[in-house]
Amino acid sequence: MTTSSAPEPVPVPIRVLLPGDQEVVAHLWSRRQAGDGWRYEVGLPAYRNGPGDSVEPAEYRVWVRAPQHVRPVDGVSYDAVPTEYLEPPSPVKKALGPSRPSGWVLAKTGGRGPGRAGVVHTVDCAEAPAGTPVLPLDQALGAAEQPGVRLCSLCGAAQVL
Template identity: 85%
Template sequence: MTTSSAPEPVPVPVPIRVLLPGDQEVVAHLWSRRQAPDGWRYEVGLPAYRNGPGDSVEPAEYRVWVRAPEHVRPVGGVSYDDVPTEYLEQPTVVQQALGPRRPSGWVLAKTGGRGPGRGVVHAVDCEEAPAGAPVLTLDRALDAAQHPGTRLCSLCGAAAELDPVLKRFDHGFGGED
């Protein structure tokens, strides 16, 4: 048994005024619009000509994304409600409360002294992390942290993040403190 579905409606362009360089203005077709982090972009089809077969010239359309409202103006009496519009994904309440995520990984800053394992483990975005140091995975950061003479940075939170894993989350759950 096959089911037929209605074909997707083809967007019908609506007229919009496009401001061109040199203070020129033309009426073009508005095909779609997209919200961007720094404003809106409108996909417009500008009227043009192209060479056809032989010596013929045919009407054509040149499509381009332009900034709104800098490069477009509405045409009086035209509704733009049905223009396909793509909105930015809005952050959830949790994302707004937590803010942007930190980059993942850790780096080892070598300190002076003799012997292996002398250093400080930092989060990659820590102000004290050495520039250009290789990024460590969780397992490599834990291995480095277990060496005598290596400590975890408390400024960036590496200590708060890695200590519970090193101590197997025993702290506060009746285990050894």
């Protein structure tokens, strides 16, 4: 038995699609936002056995998914239906601090041909030369494998790569 002093909400009509392509008008009691969509608490009209051999009207309440199983009734406002929304996700704090810009810079230090020397920097490194083309990850890894090329220790290119 509940002792809540809040009155139960007044239901509004809603169309419920049943198995076998049946459709009935039921009572909409509340709605709830779920991670994969909305659920509607509907009261389906039914009968139950009463005293003796009597039969009396009843209501069977069940949660159904929207929009697969419910449709609005034309001209009915659903603004007063008790609605439970999901809490917005809390901001996630980045464990490693702010993200760095993506990309790599190869600073050539001299020489020609496959044996030329150079230094690979992150794109935001203070030692990265300005105006040098930004390399994607696969090209930066390829450059780092070349003889005479090293990874900058100031910006941590070795740890990031």
